[in-house]
Amino acid sequence: MSCCHASVADDTHEGAFTVDAAAITFGPGVLAEAGDHALAHGCKRVAVFTDARVARLEPVNVVLESLRAAGVAAALFDEVRVEPTDASFARAAEFAREGKFDGFVSVGGGSVIDTCKAALLYATYPAELLTYVNKPVGEGRSVPGPLPPHIACPTTCGTGSECTGIAVFDYVPLHAKTGIASRRLRPTHALIDPTATRSLPAMVVAASGFDVLCHAIESFTARPFTARPKPVPGTPRPLSQGQNPWSDVGSREALRLGGKYLARAVNDPSDHEARESLAWAASLAGIAFGNSGVHLPHAMSYSVAGLVRDYRCDGYPADEPMVPHGISVVVNAPSVFRATASASPARHLEVATLLGADARGAGLADAAEVLAGAMLALMHAAHVPLGIGALGYGPLDLDALARGAIVQSRLVDNAPIVVDVAAMRSLFESALSYA
Secondary structure, X not given: OEEOOOOOOOOXXXXXXXXXXXXXXXXXXXXXXXXHHHHHOOOOEEEEEOOOOHXXXXXXXXXXXXXXXXXXXXXXXXXXOOOOEHHHHHHHHHHHHHHXXXXXXXXXXXXXXXXXXXXXXXXXXXXXXXXXXOOOOOOOXXXXXXXXXXXXXXXXXXXXXXXXXXXXXXXXXXXXXXXXXXXXXXXXXXXXXXXXXXXXXXXXXXXXXXXXXXXXXXXXXXXEHHHOEOOOXXXXXOOOOOEOHHHHHHHHHHHHHHHHHHHHHHHOOOXXXXXXXXXXXXXXXXXXXXXXXXXXXXXXXXXXXXXXOOOXXXXXXXXXXXXXXXXXXXXXXXXXHHHHHHHOHHHHHHHHHHOOOOOOOOOHHHHHHHHHHHHHHHHHHHOOOOOHHHHOOOHHHHHHHHHHHHOOHHHHOOOOEEOOHHHHHXXXXXXXXXX
């Protein structure tokens, strides 16, 4: 593993960064504005995407009533799979294609929003599934043109999918997650009603909350945008362009809020201040990583989730094994940040301080352990698994895990250190247990 943080802008390296952000309306009650926003975007017939559990909850009813009151016809698709697969994406795309909709609304967590992104893409520009999927798993083709309006209404407090152009799914043939990334996939408008998080089970809050923290930390410690080759012409700057001054703004505040409120939000469902603050942190982190990208904890999470055998998590569907996304990310985080701290020790130490760690007397040489300690303290407080061993993995799984992660080139290439498959295996080995 080697460091790439020393790169600076010159005639061959990047000297500019792009700022993209979704339109956001944040506040209690804003879901009741869904119909007005759909109408403002010229929609007459929309598809409303959700999953079977969220479909029974108040947020979906509020959105459907708002659409009805605005005179916008709506068809409900409630078959979204929690942790989507290639097959569930295909089913959603079929529904979107047959319905001939002029707009889309998603109400739910990241799985719902991501599924809606994929469905509207393949309905608008039909193609084989792997056409737009990131290389090397897919062809990585660009989205050909504009997409219909998409109003995203998150009901969890973590994924930030309402602010990004990324749609993630489990590609079952490889037993690994992958995704589609394009600025055109970013929702047209996000309606974020923080009161929707009040009914979430504790482990759903924990998983989504750690996704927030890892989005922010990975954005803040990613390879700098100046380390990338200068694009010619300038338009093909990647969605994951690396750490930059804009992403730093959202990351810092998301970390401060997450460090203060995550454990409170998990352990006390009546603490509305904590859950609403975490919802705002999620959006800030989404804006940040939507412009910088994430790196190794997320790359590793794709194989952790894809190779699961029998792990089940409280608060999630129990009909089949599943590692919730935020859990599959955070179990890798202490191992990764111990390894990446050498690339930017001051940034890693700042992250620990923002999370609430007492870094008095700590020097740059202590950054790795101070940040790992801060993450582990939060993991203990939120009662999440302490390493991939708690998810059922052991030493015999390390090679398969490493192979599944190293192919996530969009994420691996965005890391502040250079990692090959042997180094990836070492990171997984260090993440087996933190006890």
